[in-house]
Amino acid sequence: MSRVASLCAFALTLAPAVSAETRQIDAHEHGTGSLNIAIEDNLVVMEFEAPGHDIVGFEYEATSDEDRAKIEQAVAALASPLALFAPSEAARCTVTEARASLLTDQEHHDEDGRDAHDKDEDHHEDEHAHDEGEDHHEDEHAHDEGEDHHEDEHAHDEDQDSSHTAFEAAYRLTCDNPEKLTRLELPYFQSFPNAEKLVVQVATDAGAHAFEADRDAPTVDLRGTH
Amino acid sequence: MTLTRLAFKSLLSRGFTVGLTVFAIALSVALFLGVEKLRTGARASFADTISSTDLIMGARSGSVQLLLYSVFRIGNATNNVSWESYEDLTGRPEVDWAVPISLGDSHRQFRVMGTTRAYFDRYKYRGGRSLEFAAGGEFADLFDAVVGADVADTLGYAVGDPIVVAHGLASFTEHDDLPFRISGVLEKTGTPVDRTVLVGLGAIEAIHVDWQGGGRKSGPATPAEMLREMDLEPAAITAAMIGVKSRLQVFKLQRAINEYPEEPLLAILPGLALQELWEIVGVAETALTGVSAMVVVTALLGMAAMILSGLNERRREMAILRAVGAGPMTIASLLMTEAMAMAAAGAVLGIALLFGGLLLLRPWLDAAYGLYLPVTGLTPRDLGVLAIVVAAAAAVSLVPAARAYRMSLADGMMIKF
Known part of the structure; x- marks a missing residue:
């Protein structure tokens, strides 16, 4: 009996270790997107990510046709990078690859999920059940409605049944005159009125640089970065 | 006028x-x-202290903190990186080279850093300059140490001298059972390397073989000969310097490390972390x-x-x-x-x-x-x-x-x- 008991105790101590799941959630800041640019020779790779809030204005699961259409439009818009993140004309850059997708909490940055994403694919359905739907979400963000910049950072819990979504896009560009890539215009802010800020990180052979662009100053000066 | x-x-x-x-x-x-x-x-x-390193990987903390302790030896790591994760992540196809570093021991007022021989090739400063030896060379034996120019100057060391590494920082418990021999003295670089004692990663493990819970194990010390035979794969390292094959993959690799599910890790681009530091x-x-x-x-x-x-x-x-x-x-x-x-x-x-x-x-x-x-x-x-x-x-x-x-x-x- 005592042996069984001790075995049980042993099993109990083991249980949390066995069922241990990874609980990691990315920081999520409404109004702020990120754009990483890596430049090597005449190749430019860009990775873009922004909260669903910035792009379509909501982060709940799209159930209405209207919301679905919004997401589809956004994904389509994100698939043409030159209209959002425009490099200097003189650099003569052309897009060789572009894909954009909507990620929900569960698959957020899941490597395998990423590979499955395709330009033609609409979006991934959120696996969360959203009973409260929009109302719940609005409540959560009620506090920042008066602010100009929605800069509330959420550290949130799986249990709360709140979800965040993010749009993600990856681009590959070829530039005929990469040395003339001195400026990046961001009509992105015109296309997505909820977007307030874009953190741009540039990595080249000359090192790495970070910039912040916002609605009032929608350009990045790339001189001296490569 | x-x-x-x-x-x-x-x-x-x-x-x-x-x-x-x-x-x-x-x-x-x-x-x-x-x-x-x-x-x-x-x-x-x-800015001159580190160049040609694409990413620095360490425990998840802040990018400035990771940069400070891994490159400038200012402050300490919150956590270590398990060797398993290090091997797993540096085995990724994007990685061109990786150099592990292990900090935590000291010699007098100087830090001791465990690393691999690749450090001497990969560590670059002031726009791509490599480390040069003023005398001697890289570590050949398990108990060889390479000292920076300031260490040699301050303590009057020359190639062949024995040195004893202290356990932890500012500690009086010394690993005097296992003295090291100086195999090389580096040229002055103007970087924190000048004030560092470099030893092999295996040596850091070796000096801790007979140590348990902060104190020396009772009984006879494991002889150096036996330690040389032992498999001294470290359980953990403090941080790692990583180079990518193509610049285009640097953000992808950074993301993979930052989202590594098995262990909370952080990868930073040194230049960006430095920029963040300047903002502060x-x-x-x-x-x-x-x-x-x-x-x-x-x-x-x-x-x-x-x-x-x-x-x-x-x-x-x-x-x-x-x-x-x-x-x-x-x-x-x-x-x-x-x-x-x-x-x-x-x-x-x-x-x-x-x-x-x-x-x-x-x-x-x-x-x-x-x-x-x-x-x-x-x-x-x-x-x-x-x-x-x-x-x-x-x-x-x-x-x-x-x-x-x-x-x-x-x-x-x-x-x-």
Whole structure:
């Protein structure tokens, strides 16, 4: 009996270790997107990510046709990078690859999920059940409605049944005159009125640089970065 | 022309007061430019410490913190990186090379860093320069150590000397059962490497084989011969430097590390972390620049006060000048010329003080703080500052000039009782 008991105790101590799941959630800041640019020779790779809030204005699961259409439009818009993140004309850059997708909490940055994403694919359905739907979400963000910049950072819990979504896009560009890539215009802010800020990180052979662009100053000066 | 000569002679006749005023301006100018030199020097010195490393990987904390402890040996790691994760992540196809580093032990006041031989090839500083040996070479044996230039200088070490590594930092428990032998001394680099003792990663494990829970195990020590035979794969490292095959993959790899599900890790681009650091330090720098600017303003105001108080003594001089035909405008411009001459002299003397001070303090700053200040010519900004000082002097001299302008001819001629 005592042996069984001790075995049980042993099993109990083991249980949390066995069922241990990874609980990691990315920081999520409404109004702020990120754009990483890596430049090597005449190749430019860009990775873009922004909260669903910035792009379509909501982060709940799209159930209405209207919301679905919004997401589809956004994904389509994100698939043409030159209209959002425009490099200097003189650099003569052309897009060789572009894909954009909507990620929900569960698959957020899941490597395998990423590979499955395709330009033609609409979006991934959120696996969360959203009973409260929009109302719940609005409540959560009620506090920042008066602010100009929605800069509330959420550290949130799986249990709360709140979800965040993010749009993600990856681009590959070829530039005929990469040395003339001195400026990046961001009509992105015109296309997505909820977007307030874009953190741009540039990595080249000359090192790495970070910039912040916002609605009032929608350009990045790339001189001296490569 | 006469006016300039007159101003000059007048200043000479009041040599002592003028000299002090000029010196005050010179000091303030030297301080202001010096703060700027120190600021840019510190930035350049930090930026030069690491180059050609694409990513630094460590425990998840802050990017600035990771950069500080892994590269500058400032502060400590919150956590270690398990060897398993290190091998797993550096096995990814994007990785070109990876160098693990293990910190935590010390030798006297210097840090001991465990690493692999690849460190000597991969660590680059000041725009891609490699580490060079002043004497000896890389570690050949498990118990070989390579010391930085400052370590060798301060402690008088040469190749072949034995050294003992202390457990932990600032600790008195020494691993004296296993002394190391110095296999090489590095050339001076102006980076924290100068103040580091480098040993093999396996050696860090080896010296801890007989240690348990912070104390030495009882019983006989494991002989060095046996340790050499042992498989000394580390359980954990502090951080790793990583190079990617193609620059285009750097963000992808960074993301993979940051989202590595098995262990909370952080990968940073050193340049970006440094930029973040400057944003934090920038506030203090601005304050320092502000204070030194106020010192310049104070010196200039002192000069204005000096001219103003001199006016009373010079009533007679002014009256005579007026009597021989100088208009009130001429008197005013005489005072302004004097002020500008003093400011210009102060500026020139200030530059001399600055460069003199730099040349004197440079070896000390380099040795004490690892801050290498290049003595470069004046930047356009410096020249701009000097021009502003002279212009500001002209502006503050308007007060005494206006007063002198208003003083009547009779004012100085009449003898008051």
